[in-house]
Amino acid sequence: MEEKKHKVSRRQFLSYCLMGVGGFMAAGMISPMVRFALDPALEAGGESDFVQVTTLDDLTEEPQRFDFQVEVEDAWYTSDQPRSAWIYREGDEIVALSPTCTHLGCTVNWEGHDDHPNQFYCPCHHGRFEKDGVNIAGTPPTRPLDVYEVEVRDGSVYLGRPMQR
Amino acid sequence: MLQKIYDWVDERLDITPMWRDVADHEVPEHVNPAHHFSAFVYCFGGLTFFVTVIQILSGMFLTMYYVPDIIHAYESVYFLQNEVTHGVIVRGMHHWGASLVIVMMFLHTLRVFFTGSYKKPRELNWVVGVLMFFVMLGLGFTGYLLPWDMKAYFATVVGLEIAESVPVVGGFAKALLAGGEIIGAQTLTRFFAIHVFFLPGALLGLLAAHFIMIRKQGISGPL
Secondary structure, three states: OOHHHOOOOHHHHHHHHHHHHHHHHHHHHHHHHHHHHHHHHHOOOOOOOOEEEEEHHHOOOOOEEEEEEEEEEEOOEEEEEEEEEEEEEEOOEEEEEOOEOOOOOOEOEEOOOOOOOOOEEEOOOOEEEOOOOOEOOOOOOOOOOOEEEEEEEOOEEEEEEEEOO | OHHHHHHHHHHHHOOHHHHHHHHOOOOOHHHOOOOOHHHHHHHHHHHHHHHHHHHHHHHHHHOOOOOOOOOOHHHHHHHHHHOOOOHHHHHHHHHHHHHHHHHHHHHHHHHHHHOOOOOOOOHHHHHHHHHHHHHHHHHHHHHHHOOOOHHHHHHHHHHHHHHHOOOOOHHHHHHHHHOOOOOOHHHHHHHHHHHHHHHHHHHHHHHHHHHHHHHHHOOOOOO
16 A cells, blocks of 8 residues: 555654653653642641630630630641630520631731721721621621631530631 | 644744754664664663653652751651652652662763773763763762661761761861761751752753763764
């Protein structure tokens, strides 16, 4: 058969073979390294332990700030990091709000501004939240404050990780 | 699609002659294993370069996790090898490649020696090659310390003792390499800097010179 009758010329066929094999070898080299680099973005965060923060008796209807330490495992470095929560009782229910503003991550304070009683106030951009943590329309935050997982054991309050609502 | 992108760029920048000049060169019959199988000995230089590319790539990725600090170096190596997905592969590539590059380089040197390729007019390329040999040994020496385990530490202690045994300048050389009297924090940062910046920089410069010279002079003739 003549060369012209082939749809793929010999030269093209050989160059496809070379590109295929070369590409396969290059992929074999590169892909473990790329997965290695992507690892932090692909691995899900681990479960967090519950930490004792306060006792039931200390809680009131008014949000109070409680500071506590959590053990944070950051790759090869494990350390105790300070955390805080605004905790109050609502009948039988216990609500523990994260103090991290959902706008840009500053720290909110209960009644942090004289003009806004009964609200959480963020000093950075005047973000405000209701007592239950819901953001007030017209202020910068776009979603409610995160709530901690709460557990009560033997009259003590334990907090887990803050969850997005 | 790719062809169109290429044509678009080529029309404006005329890139074809650039890569043609790099890609098109004569491969004489006596160095082509398809003609004489024994010509595979001419592959060792290219293989050395191939392994060097792997070393550079895997090394770049390893620095995403490694820290050159006496407290955390070992922990970070342990973490990247055992906790990060494919960490054992990437570190393994760098670990085994380090030995392989020395082996390939040695075989390449033997081939050049026994084919007499170092003779006039290629003496300068031999000199550059020997300089690269020393740079590679330096990379091996400095890289060996970085995991900061017992083997790494005491290998470096011995290596620096050897440096100290040099007459007159020995003490100075050791202090310079170790970054002081103690083989510790400053030694590790120093070796890291030398391993990832200084020596690779020197290596790339020498490699460029090596390749430009071989293209200019061509491969030496048959035996």
